[in-house]
Amino acid sequence: MGAQLTLDKILERAVDLFPDRELVTKLPDGEMHRYTYGDAYERICQLAGALDELGLEEGARVGVVATNHYRHFELYFGPACSGRSIHMCNMRLPDHHFVHTIEDAGDEVLFVDPWLLEKVEANADELETVERYVVLCGEDELPETDLEPVTDYESLLEGHSTEYGWPDVDEDAEYGMCHTSGTTGLPKGVAYSHRAMYLHSIMCGHVDANGVSERDTVLPVVPMFHANGWGLPYAATFVGAKQVFPTVHTDPEPLARLIDEEEVTFSAAVPTIWLGMAEFLDENPEVDISNIDRLTVGGSAPPESLIRKYDEEYDAPIIQGWGMTETSPLGTLSTLRKEAAELPSDEQYEYRAKAGLPVPGMQTRIVDDDGEEVPADGETMGELQVRSPWVTDGYHDRPEENEAAFTEDGYLRTGDIATRDELGYVDVVDRNKDVIKSGGEWISSVQLENELMAHEAVAEATVVAVEHERWQERPMAVITTSAGADVTGTELEDHLAETFPDWWLPDVYEFVDEIPKTSTGKFDKKRLRERFDIVLEAEQGEEAEP
Template identity: 40%
Template sequence: MTMQKTPLLMHRLMDRGALLQPDVEILTATADGARSQTMLETRNRAHQLAHALNDAGVQIGDRVATFMWNGARHLEAYHAVACMGAVVHTLNIRLSPVDLEYIINHAQDKVVIVDADILPLFEKLAGKIPSIQKIIVAAEPGFENWSTSLPNTVDYEAFIAGQPTRYQWPEIDENSAMGLCYTSGTTGKPKGVMYTHRANYLHTISIAMTDVMGLSATDSLLGIVPMFHANAWGLPWVATMLGMRQVYPHRFMVPDHLARMLMDYDITISAGVPTIWQGVKGLMEANPGKYQFKALTRLTCGGSAPPPSLIEWYWDALNVEMVQGWGMTETSPLATISRRTGKRKHLAMSDAERAHNQAKAGLPIPGLEIEIFDDKWNVLPHDGQSFGELLIRGPWICSEYFNNPQPDKFHDGWLITGDVAKIDPDGYVIITDRSKDLIKSGGEWISSVDLENHIVGLAGVAQACVVAHPHPKWDERPVALVIKKPGVELTREQVISFCESKFAKWQLPDDVLFVDAIPLTATGKMDKKVVRAKLDADGYKLPDQR
């Protein structure tokens, strides 16, 4: 062997930006502007956090959870926890207390860092998460005087105060765990995806490539996609590696605030789900000339497919490329990318032809293999017509779930994505349907089966079927069809109120329809395809669309 066997560990990337661009800003939105710190200060604070966590008993492999918005302290946690050999476990702040309790206990988190403004949400877990030994509270301006009934709490600044600004990162196996994110993208309990240093290192370098996100040390990033959602699509890692200017919105997620940040901080690239960009578009159309995005060149859009009209509007109105990415928690998450010009021959294409390509899920990122299979695991042709189960494999693809292997989700070294797709002769992946009856709303998954199982627990309910119905803003919203037991009086409001005991607000059904029967397949299963088709044929509209 003639090459050095240097382990692919994240500390080799995460300290780089501060070394090369120490004065570049990291900004966190506040009520009256933004809190600023330099890349070097952020690096030093991450090292201090690592020392403090080590003193608190956090060892290699331990899970440290975050319950936080996007901000500089969340970035410090990414940096410190992963590089010290522990595992940064990002908790979705939108989940219900029931799901959070299960996830924290399943992961056996040892420490959790919580933003002070959402501390009341975390207090709902009091007495239910015995593995948590310490709660570190991070307070942005206006929340410094936080208080809580939770035990073993400490202020973030007090926790890291006086610690050295240099931590000796351990040299561990590159296949060691460094990140953990739970997905509820299939039925049943949430499942953990454990990211390794090697996988995340390769994903980080790959997504910076010109034909992927085309990221540069000269970029200014507005990080909208949540840092608790699939590694924020990998952007905090790559931005810190390159020394990019990073701007984080924290709790200020309304279109007006986001638009002002895009304008005021010379943002060149941002990332978010389609509903974010639909909101910004609507704001700009309602206020012509108010917002000028002079530096912005591209927006990354994922979570669900953006409408072609949205892609075209950003290009025609702002000369901004909407880069569509497809992936999932299990793929770290980026797997395919769709750019305005993805191949040399696209240079000769018309704007309409390029927009048509952009609406596809995209081309596989180098290093990954993607195929479609029939129900007997035969590979299907890439003819743009044949569709089958979409499978993927590669160095940053999940091979099993954390402490829950679920071999039926994998096949012969491939991850079964749960999507049905076509692949065209140019290699573009085109998602056509989902193999499971999941509901994707605002970029987040909602399990129809979990809702059904809960609703049938309500007295007077004989059967329940939950399906997705299209929504212009959220992509899809859940609708529940309920068969009542004979002689029972039941209202829409009672069903939704019953669901509130377990599910977060955004997971609740938008509507409840009382029916006499639910169509069944030949094997006795609820035929949701028929249910959805009948709703469409009847001209059904969701309550807020009537």
């Protein structure tokens, strides 16, 4: 009973029982890379030996700036199993946030996809902790770069033994770190222990959760830097499932064809992915995704119409999930408990459109401002609080935030507003309401506002979410100008583009005489949402894909 719950045991189980099970990657050039758990294990051993040779000490962090592919999969295990930690870097963050996350983690080595080098090169002068760069390619594919010292991944592995004696790592030791999206300031680091991910992986295989098994073919569309790829690469490895990685091929057509050709049974992504795929499938009925047994959707709530469409037209059921970077991330899933499954189908959809039931091992409660639990009536709202063995116990080097984030009895205050019904289903009714969720990624309204108001022609500015046919939400800026000033939306967009990536930039700039405020002097975003109740067409904001 004292056996340590560490990631090397997850890896070794897959290699012992399923050494010939495939790991498939669709490379950027469209070619397919195929190898097995047995092949991957040998390379992971070589990676661990290479990290030893680089002199990385126990607990050292390596950063990874990469899409989903087999080399990234190897990095999920090599550092962790050898006593180090992988920091999964979000390349979609604005540059100053991106730099902060790497410096905050203290990454000593940075592994980078060749097609993402530009992001790193643009910020390399500020990456003071990084001592070496490794480009995730072979020697003959290494592009010209100003990064130094730099090597290619295959040369790094070359010559190292395909066997490795994994050290005895404490299950409470850190194996990895992700950062939050920084919606209320700079991103916060969330460290994960071996024990947390081991238990999260077991939970993902539970029949009342994702039900991942060795009979599945798993396609993690959700980026592997996004909260551990929702835990799927670890869970799929634990059970020995076939895995399929799409790299840059996350548009509807290549994804649909990948699902069809590789006979994918389980996948996970934000709603935007499945909205776009529905449009493609309607126009290309010859592409068949009916081998899908279930799709998990998270990041934002999918519309009920989308759930119905995938059920009725594609025979590919959608399960909604809720979670956070802080929860590793899976917290709830809209699986149907017995009482809900016995209801007429129309009533079942009401439950499937909710955030769902707490997954096994997750405790949830919804409390009012006085800390009292609200009635389980499906109507009374309160703050959602959670606790489980895979919920973080604190942010990296953030003592003040930690004090505010947790209750005395160890629950995480999520900041999300929710209800709970008599069957135990959680419905998140206001997920950090001021955050714009575009294609499942978060955009900070506060930071956009601050930068807008830094423009000399702007007196006041606020940013709210408006609905979008494809991305679900896009930012709209509401602005009052300084006396006598004259400024256009194009000029303000150019101003914001100096600080933020294109997909953060507002799609609409509305100039008003006065921005309404609450009784405490804050911008009244609720009134603005009601006033500007519009839906942007799919053509608007297409260039802003995150």
